[in-house]
Amino acid sequence: MTVDAVDEPFRTQLTVRLREGDTLLGVALPGPCTFTSGNDVDILWMGPDEYLVLAEPGRQAELEGALSRESAPVVVDVSAQRNVVRLTGAHAADVLAHGCSIDLEVLPPGSCVQTLLARTGIVLMVREDGYTILVRQSFSDYFTAWLADASLEYVS
Missing domain, CATH: 3.30.70.1520 (Heterotetrameric sarcosine oxidase)
Known part of the structure; x- marks a missing residue:
C-alpha cells in the first residue's frame, strides 16, 4: 500500500x-x-x-x-471540534494534491497551514513521515469519503 x-x-x-x-x-x-x-x-x-x-x-x-x-x-x-487523520506513504502528497491548492513540495516538515481540501476547511501539519490533517467534525464523513476516493489509484 x-x-x-x-x-x-x-x-x-x-x-x-x-x-x-x-x-x-x-x-x-x-x-x-x-x-x-x-x-x-x-x-x-x-x-x-x-x-x-x-x-x-x-x-x-x-x-x-x-x-x-x-x-x-x-x-x-476544543477536543470535540476536529477529527485528526494521519496520512502517510509514498503517495500521500499526491492524494492531497487532488483537492488542495497548497504546493506541498515547498512546505518543509514543521509547517502548519489552514487551507481548503476538497472544499473543506482543514489544518494541515507537514511531518517528516507524512501529514496530520485536522478536519471539523461536521465535515468528517464527507472528508473520509473524499479521501477514500482520492486514494483509489494509489492503493495496491
Missing part, C-alpha cells in the same frame, strides 16, 4: 490565546505557519496570538491545569 490513512480519535485539543511568552508547557512557541513538538504535545501556530495544543487522548484536565499555572490567559477545550 502506498497511502495509509489512520484516524487518531479523541485527541486532546486546546486553543490557547497568548499575547506574551516564549514557551507553553515547556515547548518553544512556533512562528507563523509552523508547529513545534516536545513533552508529548504539538503546538500549532493558528494566528498572531492563538495556538492549538495537540496531545494524546484524555489529557485535557492535566494540560488545562498546567496552562493555568503558566498564566495562559485563555484556554478552551
